[in-house]
Amino acid sequence: MRVLYITGMMRCGSTMIGNVLGEAARTLHVGELHFLWRNGVLRSGTNSSCGCGETVTRCPLWSAVLTTGVAADPHAAAAVEAVQSARLRARHTPARLAESLGLRRTPPDVEWLTGVTADLYRAVAAASGADVLVDGSKFPAEAAALLGRDGTDLDVRVLHVVRDARATTFSYRKDKSYVTRMSAHRSTGYWAAVNAASDLLALAGRDRYLRVRHEDFSARPREVVQRIMAFAGIQGANPVAEDGTVELGVNHTVTGNPDRFHRGRVPIRSDGRWRTELDWKPKALTTAAAGPQLLRYGYRVRAGRGS
Numbered sequence: 001m002r003v004l005y006i007t008g009m010m011r012c013g014s015t016m017i018g019n020v021l022g023e024a025a026r027t028l029h030v031g032e033l034h035f036l037w038r039n040g041v042l043r044s045g046t047n048s049s050c051g052c053g054e055t056v057t058r059c060p061l062w063s064a065v066l067t068t069g070v071a072a073d074p075h076a077a078a079a080v081e082a083v084q085s086a087r088l089r090a091r092h093t094p095a096r097l098a099e100s101l102g103l104r105r106t107p108p109d110v111e112w113l114t115g116v117t118a119d120l121y122r123a124v125a126a127a128s129g130a131d132v133l134v135d136g137s138k139f140p141a142e143a144a145a146l147l148g149r150d151g152t153d154l155d156v157r158v159l160h161v162v163r164d165a166r167a168t169t170f171s172y173r174k175d176k177s178y179v180t181r182m183s184a185h186r187s188t189g190y191w192a193a194v195n196a197a198s199d200l201l202a203l204a205g206r207d208r209y210l211r212v213r214h215e216d217f218s219a220r221p222r223e224v225v226q227r228i229m230a231f232a233g234i235q236g237a238n239p240v241a242e243d244g245t246v247e248l249g250v251n252h253t254v255t256g257n258p259d260r261f262h263r264g265r266v267p268i269r270s271d272g273r274w275r276t277e278l279d280w281k282p283k284a285l286t287t288a289a290a291g292p293q294l295l296r297y298g299y300r301v302r303a304g305r306g307s
Helices: 014-021 033-041 060-065 074-087 090-100 108-128 140-147 165-171 184-204 214-219 221-232 280-296
Strands: 002-007 027-031 132-135 155-162 209-213 245-248 264-267
Touching: 002 014, 002 140, 002 184, 002 221, 014 027, 014 155, 014 221, 014 245, 027 108, 033 074, 033 108, 060 108, 074 108, 074 140, 090 140, 090 184, 108 132, 108 140, 140 155, 140 184, 155 184, 155 214, 155 221, 165 184, 165 280, 184 209, 184 280, 209 214, 209 221, 214 221
Parallel strands: 002 132, 002 155, 027 132, 155 209
Antiparallel strands: 245 264
């Protein structure tokens, strides 16, 4: 079972990348599968809609998956959420990665949770006929834990998507459907922590980790998507047309950016509004706090300049 796990800060463009990849042959974008238990089983999350428009429990794909194995047990869903909270925060990434690399023993609850996730992946693949699943959950500690199963029952690859921290700050200045706003201080703190944790996953090896920038995907979508497909082992034609557009059909994503509901011919393009519309104070705060990492990822840190 091959899985491309996307990690990175929220609003990094992972939903669009996942939906594009989901248009490739025998590839399924499942959205943020981490939240299936909350939204699909317990139905206690902020969004219980599948990308197809149905609720997760009424979706033809997920309604079948949720009747199998641990997913059919609401008590197990509560246990999954408890382990996720206790073991899969960004700060847990070094420990989970050390376990995956064989440097320390994996706790029984983490072993159990990755087994449950592997079973869920297999159930989704069987129900959909997909050879490759794209999971956009964006929890670096979860990706690290799943890497520990690599070579046994999973073939896990990690795609780390980075977006300019100032663009992230600008994005969080406004509510977006069920995704609420966040201050520049808070969003930049999360951005720094999640991306630093995701950087550690490169220690798993070059064949297991690939980093791409959102800005490069927006500027050269066909080229970047081809690179991701080669890394993930996705076969078939590139879904991105020569003019940088993609035809998006119905998807079965669990949670994710509200843009996952878009259909039809969609242009892939850069959104650089933060350069002129982001107030100078949050821009300066974000640049100062994230400066070293911005430079590491190839961004300019001069006020008012782009990537």
